[in-house]
Amino acid sequence: MSTLDPSGYEAALLEVIGPWLSASHRCPVIGCGMVGSKQGWVEVPYLAAPCSPLGRPVDAPVSDPRIRVLVCPGIKQEAPPDVMRGEETQIAGLLALQPDFEGVVCLPGTHSKWVRVSAAVIQSFQTFLTGELFALLARESVLRHSVDVDGWDEDAFLKASAVGLAAPEAISAKLFSIRAESLLHQVSGASARSRLSGYLIAWELAATRPLWTDGEVAIIGATDLAEVYASGLRAAGASATVHPGETLTLAGLRGAYDRLELP
């Protein structure tokens, strides 16, 4: 999306799906996420929470007669102000596979979301910059000299996450210590990276504690990151199940497709 302007989406899509299209059938294509934002293919107005995760998709302008493109709406929340685009479709997918799901959904990522779902309705949600903060601190800040770009030390993560959750008001004092400790002592870059992750995820878990403190959390996301969140939550006494993000996205888009009134 960061490299396309609105007129470039159709060509980019056709490059991917062109070989499967036929001149005798107009193929519906369902999209969700930032493709429906102001900078996307077509701006789709937000639904307002509380609401069902699945809204009516909006047609995007296309010129190729072999496709019809429809984009699902995101969801906004007035107070506290928040927005999502794409995660609602994954939650629709979760509800398609587990229609009776009630509880809390965590969608870790660049902008992590925590969503309360009840009676098949998104009741409220909250977004955290955790993933973006991690990337900026690990790659752009003074911590970059101490933090490796990959590698993992589960013990270092769990220790940092526990320390952070026990005293969230003191997490800000821990970040520079990652740098200072590697100046004064031998600390592996993987361990420093895992500590940074532990402190930042603890910062998110501290704010969401009322949501997970006595219940099951459904984590939706890419396997590695979802497992890190699950590990932090379980160590804090919560129970967590991981659901693969791609499966749920496809189930959600399928649900939107099934509700279309097609000619």
Add this chain to the structure above:
Amino acid sequence: MSTLDPSGYEAALLEVIGPWLSASHRCPVIGCGMVGSKQGWVEVPYLAAPCSPLGRPVDAPVSDPRIRVLVCPGIKQEAPPDVMRGEETQIAGLLALQPDFEGVVCLPGTHSKWVRVSAAVIQSFQTFLTGELFALLARESVLRHSVDVDGWDEDAFLKASAVGLAAPEAISAKLFSIRAESLLHQVSGASARSRLSGYLIAWELAATRPLWTDGEVAIIGATDLAEVYASGLRAAGASATVHPGETLTLAGLRGAYDRLELP
């Protein structure tokens, strides 16, 4: 420093002070700060806190016979691990002007420091990435679309700072709301910038609360930023005095000069 290698410092210094030098006198030049780091002109070993802020300066290699360059040591702390280079000289300057100073010094900046000073000794200190975090979030993160590069809204700052201090465990949930609010409502970029500053400074003040909660804080720094910290501290019930950073740096360097045994 980011554009010099160790061999480039002498030429850079001579470009600035050359016109004042005389061939008949070897002029002592006293430095402090990152010029004494591993990537600086000469690596000066850290003193270990607790210690006097003023250590013995170390000669840097020079080839011009008109100058002698000496660099003051920084200070390290083993537990919790921390380091400073330069701030100790400002604290030496504060003690030169107020020899009886006892209390807490706050040095806001890219890497803010909080320092406990007693009996003319740096007892302990703690560093925060607050300034760097602010710059990264304001310029590189998704918040850059909502946050102006300058402008100030004191009410927005004080409100955010109070909200953050009242519930520091929830500050992580506030950052994205700056972006979401500007997507859903009209929010000025100056107001968004001041809110971001308020949340991040509150995060620092939450961790340092035991240091400022019943005492006077001496803030050393560039006037604008120092006044922002003073404002946040006063609103939280602390008392704070602002000391100009440059004056104290010069007083500290002067103290180091006065103790030199020069030929």
